[in-house]
Amino acid sequence: MTSLEQYVRFLRRMERVSAAALRRHQRRQLEKLLRHARQTVPFYRERLDPLFRPDETVDWRRWGEIPILTRQDLLDRPDDLASRAVPKAHGRVSETCTSGSTGEIVKTMRTSLVLTLWAAITTRYYDWHGIDCTRKLASIRGESLGTADYPEGRRRKGWALQDGTVVSLNVTTPIHLQAEWLARERPDYLLSFATNLGALADFIGRSPAYGPRFPLAGIMSCSEMLSDEAREACLRTFGVPVADNYSSEECGYMALQCPEHDVYHEQSEALLLELLDDDEVPAPQGALGRIVATPLYNYAMPLIRYEMRDYAVAGEACACGRTAPVLTRIAGRSRNLFRFPGGVVVQPNIKTVNFMTYLRPRQWQVIQTAPLKIEVHLVPGEDPATMDFDGMERYIRELLHADLEVEFKLVDAIPVSPGGKHEDYVCALP
Ligand SMILES: [Zn+2]
Incomplete structure (x- = not known):
C-alpha cells in the first residue's frame, strides 16, 4: 500500500471520531512537532521555552505565550526557520515561493510527506462532494507560459487516484476564450480560481453562443475567497453548486466546504487552526477572528502559530456528523480582474x-x-x-x-x- 492510500484511510478513520479524540490526535502531533522544532530549528530554540517545564514536559496552558509567526519573520530569517535535521521518513525536501496575501515573496519548504498528506486531503475533498475522478476535469489555474496555452491547453490522463482525463488552461487566457475552450472540451467538472469562476459563469450566462452546452456535474473553487456573487453566478449558469476550500501555498488545505451544510470543516488531522482577536486571545464563537495556523507535519520548516492574514468565524458543531471544527465564514484574499x-x-x-x-x-x-x-x-x-x-x-x-x-x-x-x-x-x- 502506498503512503497516499494510508493517509486516505487515516483521514476516513478520523472523520467521525469524537471531537475529544480529534483534539488528542492534534495535541500528540503538535507535541512531536514542538520538540522537533526546538531541537533542530534555530528560530525556535528559545521561542518555545515558555511551554516546557524544567522536567521537559509540556505545559499547554502557556500555549498562548508562543509569539505569533509573521511573514516578516519568514522574510527576515528564512534560513533560521529551516530544520537542521529532517527525519528521513519525511522524504525529500522541496522549496516553494509565494507572494501570499501580503505581497512579499516568501520562500517556504516542505517534505514529500506533507505533499502526500495534501494529496490525501484532495481525495477527501472529492469524496465529500461526490466528485467522480474517472470523468473529465477542466482545470483553469496558474500555469507557466507554453505549458497550457490557448487554444489547445494541456491534456493528461489520470486524475487523483483514478483514470479520468484532466485538461488544463492557463487562467490568464481571456474569459471569452476560456468559454470557447470549455465549449469545445465539454468537461464534466470545472476547477478554477474563485474570481475567474465568477467572471466565467457570468460571461457564459450572458452568451448564448457558448452555452453552457455541456452539463457540468460539479465545480470546484480554489486559491482565493469565493464571493457570494461568484457562487450565485455559477449556480445560475451551470445549475450546480460550487465546492470550495480554504488553502494556502504554505499550509496546504486548511478547511473544506461541508458537502451537506453551508460551512467549512477545519482539516484538524493536518493542522491546528486558531481564531484570535486583536489581543491575541481566542475570538468568541460567532465573531470574526484572525486565522493563525500550525501545520502539524511540516518538519522541514515548522510554522508554529503562523499568521495567515485572513479572517474567519467559528461555528457550532456541524449536523453532518463530521467532528472537525466548523468555520461559518472565511474572509480571505481575492483578486482584481x-x-x-x-x-x-x-x-x-x-x-x-x-x-x-x-x-x-x-x-x-x-x-x-x-x-x-x-x-x-x-x-x-x-x-x-x-x-x-x-x-x-x-x-x-x-x-x-x-x-x-x-x-x-x-x-x-x-x-x-x-x-x-x-x-x-x-x-x-x-
Ligand atoms: Zn458538516
Whole structure:
C-alpha cells in the first residue's frame, strides 16, 4: 500500500471520531512537532521555552505565550526557520515561493510527506462532494507560459487516484476564450480560481453562443475567497453548486466546504487552526477572528502559530456528523480582474517564480492604470542592478496582452488597502 492510500484511510478513520479524540490526535502531533522544532530549528530554540517545564514536559496552558509567526519573520530569517535535521521518513525536501496575501515573496519548504498528506486531503475533498475522478476535469489555474496555452491547453490522463482525463488552461487566457475552450472540451467538472469562476459563469450566462452546452456535474473553487456573487453566478449558469476550500501555498488545505451544510470543516488531522482577536486571545464563537495556523507535519520548516492574514468565524458543531471544527465564514484574499479593450476580461496571474526569474523583488504589485497600460510596483531585492526589466516586460506582454504598455516603478513599500489587505493586482480603471 502506498503512503497516499494510508493517509486516505487515516483521514476516513478520523472523520467521525469524537471531537475529544480529534483534539488528542492534534495535541500528540503538535507535541512531536514542538520538540522537533526546538531541537533542530534555530528560530525556535528559545521561542518555545515558555511551554516546557524544567522536567521537559509540556505545559499547554502557556500555549498562548508562543509569539505569533509573521511573514516578516519568514522574510527576515528564512534560513533560521529551516530544520537542521529532517527525519528521513519525511522524504525529500522541496522549496516553494509565494507572494501570499501580503505581497512579499516568501520562500517556504516542505517534505514529500506533507505533499502526500495534501494529496490525501484532495481525495477527501472529492469524496465529500461526490466528485467522480474517472470523468473529465477542466482545470483553469496558474500555469507557466507554453505549458497550457490557448487554444489547445494541456491534456493528461489520470486524475487523483483514478483514470479520468484532466485538461488544463492557463487562467490568464481571456474569459471569452476560456468559454470557447470549455465549449469545445465539454468537461464534466470545472476547477478554477474563485474570481475567474465568477467572471466565467457570468460571461457564459450572458452568451448564448457558448452555452453552457455541456452539463457540468460539479465545480470546484480554489486559491482565493469565493464571493457570494461568484457562487450565485455559477449556480445560475451551470445549475450546480460550487465546492470550495480554504488553502494556502504554505499550509496546504486548511478547511473544506461541508458537502451537506453551508460551512467549512477545519482539516484538524493536518493542522491546528486558531481564531484570535486583536489581543491575541481566542475570538468568541460567532465573531470574526484572525486565522493563525500550525501545520502539524511540516518538519522541514515548522510554522508554529503562523499568521495567515485572513479572517474567519467559528461555528457550532456541524449536523453532518463530521467532528472537525466548523468555520461559518472565511474572509480571505481575492483578486482584481483586468479589463482590456474589446470587452476582453483577464484574471492576471503572474507566477511568483517568474518574478523571481527576472526581477527577484522583495515585494510587488501590478496595477492596471489605463485600458492598455499596467504599472508594476517593485520593492527591489538585494541587488537591483540584476533586474531584467526587458525580459519581464516581454513575459508580461506574452502572458496578458501583446500591446500592453508596461511601466516598472521601484518603490520603498507597497501600501495595503483600507481594509488592511494587500492586493497583488489592482484594476484602477473607472
Ligand atoms: Zn458538516
